[in-house]
Amino acid sequence: MNEPVPPRFGLLVIRALVEDEGGGRLIARITRTIDVAREQPVTSVASDVEDLCSIIRGWLEAILSS
Helix, strand or coil: CCCCCCCCCCEEEEEEEECCCCCCCEEEEEEEECCCCCCCCEEEEECCHHHHHHHHHHHHHHHHHC
């Protein structure tokens, strides 16, 4: 008999700050893991929307392929 596979849970937290000085510069801190039960979170920093979207896309692709 096959044992049911327990669900995996990923985690992605974004803390975004828009600095008023300097023309509204974005600073985003992204903490993520694709399996909260087995992996330590990884933290990155992004300073524009494209970088932030790239990190989120990479996390989604990793969690879907694991």
